[in-house]
Amino acid sequence: MKKLDLIKVLAKKVGFSKKTAAETIDVLLETIKTTLAKGEKVVISGFGTFRVKMRASRKVVIPKTNIEKTVPARKVARFIPGKPLKKAVR
Secondary structure, three states: OOHHHHHHHHHHHHOOOHHHHHHHHHHHHHHHHHHHHOOOOEEEOOOEEEEEEEEOOEEEEEOOOOEEEEEOOEEEEEEEEOHHHHHHHO
């Protein structure tokens, strides 16, 4: 499912116009993004949790040149599905 498909489903189920549904989804995604950028987590009950985690630095080998390189530590976004979502997917 793509974002456009999600917009169509939201517009149909809630009775919004497609423009209003698109704005709603954009606000939701922007809010999640800015919250994660601040280092906070986003918990959506029954769905899951978005959080920021530090990935440790590591050494990798570039296959083409066989040169070892160190990738620095960095922050990454993680999603942990909630129990109802896990159950629905099974």
